[in-house]
Amino acid sequence: SIVLVGIGGMGAVYLAALLENKEKRDFHLVGTVDPQPRRCPQLAELRALDIPVFEQLEEFYGRYRADLAIIASPIHFHCAQTCLALLRESCVLCEKPAAGTVQEVLRMREAEKAAGRWVAVGFQWSFSTAIQALKNDIQAGMYGRPRRLKCLYLWPRNEAYYRRNDWAGKLKDAEGRWILDSPANNAMAHDLHNMFYVLGGERETAARPVRVEAELYRAHKIKNFDTAALRCHTGDGVEILFYVSHAAAVDTGPVFSYEFERGAVRAAGRESDIKGFLPSGEKNYSIPDREPLRKMWEAIDQVRGEDLPSCGLEAALGQTLAVNGAQDSRPEVEEFPGEIIVSQGEPGNREVTVAGLAEVLDECYQENALPSELGVPWSRKGRAVSLADYVYFPGGSRSG
Structure with a gap:
């Protein structure tokens, strides 16, 4: 039995797959939750099937139970x-990222332990056969010790993207809850997480950053950043470089290169195969995005079994640590100079880009550098932040 929390946006994608497969797979959608259900394209079908829609998750649990809660809310x-679902004895598939802050992920982990249930986090690449095959080869030592993993992802977004809801681009909501919405914590969070995930020693674990320095910028009229350059180091000394923007004029990525002692793993776009390059030849791992909802079907199957999810809270924590540390590294987001910001189109739907930004970030990627290290005029260096004992955002500790 399943309850789906959030039936607009990504929730609508989950819902469409559940409704399309309701006769083919062994599950029962017993309820949905959304305070604004009219945004759901399948609302009429839900009503026709007599599947209830509640405004709050507490209302659902007041009348029903569920083996699995799929959390697709903001x-x-x-x-x-997630904590409520665990308290009510549901396993959980929570959309990425796990949460906005480290302290929330740690709280979720404690609730998971207390409930004796599991939480899967929907970083879909982690559930794909492509990434699992690559991770197995890395664990087996095929590529040798990791040296540097880096990713460049430029995905222009217009003003409408930041107006699609009441939390896009924000640091907090009206009640003071941390959101930290950004490319690194939303649209491209998968790509940051994946660099930690493939270095995990077990299927359900990931490497963790112990240090981060970041440069954060914005061109859009938002509270948080739309462009970032991060350098992290893991506990084993592996360098992780991440370059992302919603304000570059070029749409490219994810482009990545994972460099090891004996070879490298590379990809060059959304429809690109992931390929491994070794002295013995080339290995094709295929395209991980071919199975975007494998995470949901795996979670449904594992409710009945004993296996842990491919990606749970333990594996997801590295991405949250990196994002929190990045925000601490550069608490005041730097605004791009007005003279290099280009706006085109009708107000409310304008394309907002930064002249030359794509070229700068590409050079950073090629040179393994941050913009400030290349002497870019508009760049502002962030401070190095230790994540070794980081348990609370902002500052690393409750007293920080």
Whole structure:
């Protein structure tokens, strides 16, 4: 039995797959939750099937139970809703990221332990056969010790993207809950997480950053950043470089290169195969995005079994640590100079880009550098932040 929390946006994608497969697979959608259900394209079908829609998850649990709760609500609701579902003895598939802050992920992990249930986090690449095959080869030592993993992802977004809801681009909501919406914590969070995930020693674990320095910028009229350059180091000394923007004029990525002692793993776009390059030849791991909802079907199957999810809270924590540390590294987001910001189109739907930004970030990627290290005029260096004992955002500790 399943309850789906959030039936608009990504929730509508889950819902469409559940409804399309309701006769083919062994599950029962017993309820949905959304305070604004009219945004759901399948609302009429839900009503025709007599599947109830509740405004709050508490209302659902007041009348029903569920073996699995799929949480597809905005970032700042993930922690409270996951903890409630666990308290009511549901396993959980929570959309990425796990939560906005480290302290929330740690709270979710404690609730998971107390409930004796599991939480899967929907970083879909982690559930794909492509990434699992690559991770197995890395664990087996095929590529040798990791040296540097880096990713470049430029995905222009217009003003409408930041107006699609009441939390896009924000640091907090009206009640003061942390959101930290950004490319690194939303659209491209998968790509940051994946660099930690493939270095995990077990299927359900990931490497963790112990240090981060970041440069954060914005061109859009938002509270948080739309462009970032991050350098992290893991506990084993592996360098992780991440370059992302919603304000570059070029749409490219994810482009990545994972460099090891004996070879490298590379990809060059959304429809690109992931390929490994070794002295013995080339290995094709295929395209991980071919199975975007494998995470949901795996979670449904594992409710009945004993296996842990491919990606749970333990594996997802590295991405949250990196994002929180990045925000601490550069608490005041730097605004791009007005003279290099280009706006085109009708107000409310304008394309907002930064002249030359794509070229700068590509050079950074090629040179393994941050913009400030290349002497870019508009760049502002962030401070190095230790994540070794980081348990609370902002500052790393409750007293920080």
